[in-house]
Amino acid sequence: MDVIEERVTGILSGQFKLKKEIITPEVTFQNLSFDSLVLIELSLVLEKEFQVVIEEGDLTDQLTVRELAELLTDKGAVA
Structure with missing residues (x-):
């Protein structure tokens, strides 16, 4: 991880x-x-x-925790 x-x-x-x-x-x-309000x-x-910046539609209920971490990394999140 x-x-x-x-x-x-x-x-x-x-x-x-x-x-x-x-x-x-x-x-x-x-x-x-997680429903749409919790995702927001x-x-x-x-x-x-x-x-x-997380755009509308970036987070969906089908996203995994790993995919979210990859999305954050792609957006420039610093560890």
């Missing part, structure tokens, strides 16, 4: 009160029961944490 993936896991467990055991790199946000909240948290 890379540093950005670890930070995303920390955000999901800390701010969104998810158990770390269920946050695997392959889990989708749909599996975590997550995008705002990630923008602030990683100093990146």
Whole structure:
């Protein structure tokens, strides 16, 4: 697990009160029961944490934690 993936896991467990055991790199946000409003909240948290801009539609419920970390890296997030 890379540093950005670890930070995303920390955000999901800390701010969104998810158990770390269920946050695997392959889990989708749909599996975590994230609806569109929670995804919007997550995008705002990630923008602030990683100093990146997340466009509408970047975060979907089909995205995995690993894919989110890759998206953040592609957008210039610094570990």
